[in-house]
Amino acid sequence: MHLEYKDMENFKAVIDVHNVSKIYNPDTIPVYAINNVHLHLNEGEFTALVGPSGSGKTTLLNLIGGLDRPDEGNIFIDGEDITKLSGGELIDFRLKNIGFVFQSFNLIPVLTAKENVEFIMLLQNINKQERLKRINQLFKEIGLEDKQESLPSQLSGGQQQRVAVARALASKPKFILADEPTANLDSKSATNLLDVMELLNKEENMTFLFSTHDQRVIDRARRVITLVDGRVEADTAPVSNKH
Ligand code: ADP
Numbered sequence: 001m002h003l004e005y006k007d008m009e010n011f012k013a014v015i016d017v018h019n020v021s022k023i024y025n026p027d028t029i030p031v032y033a034i035n036n037v038h039l040h041l042n043e044g045e046f047t048a049l050v051g052p053s054g055s056g057k058t059t060l061l062n063l064i065g066g067l068d069r070p071d072e073g074n075i076f077i078d079g080e081d082i083t084k085l086s087g088g089e090l091i092d093f094r095l096k097n098i099g100f101v102f103q104s105f106n107l108i109p110v111l112t113a114k115e116n117v118e119f120i121m122l123l124q125n126i127n128k129q130e131r132l133k134r135i136n137q138l139f140k141e142i143g144l145e146d147k148q149e150s151l152p153s154q155l156s157g158g159q160q161q162r163v164a165v166a167r168a169l170a171s172k173p174k175f176i177l178a179d180e181p182t183a184n185l186d187s188k189s190a191t192n193l194l195d196v197m198e199l200l201n202k203e204e205n206m207t208f209l210f211s212t213h214d215q216r217v218i219d220r221a222r223r224v225i226t227l228v229d230g231r232v233e234a235d236t237a238p239v240s241n242k243h
């Protein structure tokens with residue numbers, strides 16, 4: 001099945017969403033939160049997922065990230081069909097391969113910024129020397145070298161979200177999914193966050209897929225996928241920004 005699929009499709013895609021649907025309330029009034037979506041995302045993309053509220057952005061990100069399972073279709077990450085994994089395998093797969101950034105920062109309040117970033121590496125059994133090396137590099141990249149020992153409550157929303165990006169990157173994922181990462185930020189903090197994401201995309205070739213409502217964020221994407229009622233209505237890459 002894998003080989004056959006890879007032979008037929010773009011095998012370089014890091015994410016292949018293959019005819020995926022997610023249906024809520026199948027027994028009463030069914031809601032197609034995601035309706036037969038077919039997408040390929042390649043390594044190094046910087047892609048925005050847009051669409052009105054309720055169009056399925058969060059649902060699609062959760063499906064790709066293995067936080068939720070589709071009712072129909074398959075999702076391949078580097079050729080591996082994650083819909084075939086058991087619950088335990090999926091948890092392990094997520095930890096190793098996928099970085100998440102949520103709208104509401106989601107840092108652990110009793111841990112310092114540094115400990116929040118270190119935590120995921122502890123789960124991966126990464127040794128102390130390597131952990132410290134990555135922590136120092138990541139805090140440099142997010143421009144918060146002097147905030148490692150701060151608690152989340154001592155940081156601004158924008159700073160917390162940059163720590164959340166560092167945490168997402170700490171496990172060296174294949175890609176980062178971010179669900180409306182700038183929704184709770186003022187415009188200066190949103191610009192800073194986008195600068196950090198763009199830097200990581202350009203310098204480390206990290207693949208980003210982020211949902212957003214914010215036109216200024218959409219303008220910085222190199223590809224824009226528009227969802228309406230759970231379907232892909234448009235998928236465009238501005239000519240000047242194509243790889
Ligand atoms: P978006 O993130 O674009 O606002 P969502 O993915 O949150 O959209 O929602 C897509 C659709 O799925 C909406 O119609 C929403 O009401 C529905 N939906 C989302 N989660 C659930 C759920 N747990 N139970 C029932 N319906 C849901």
Ligand code: MG
Pocket residue numbers: 057058059179
């Ligand atoms: Mg949403």
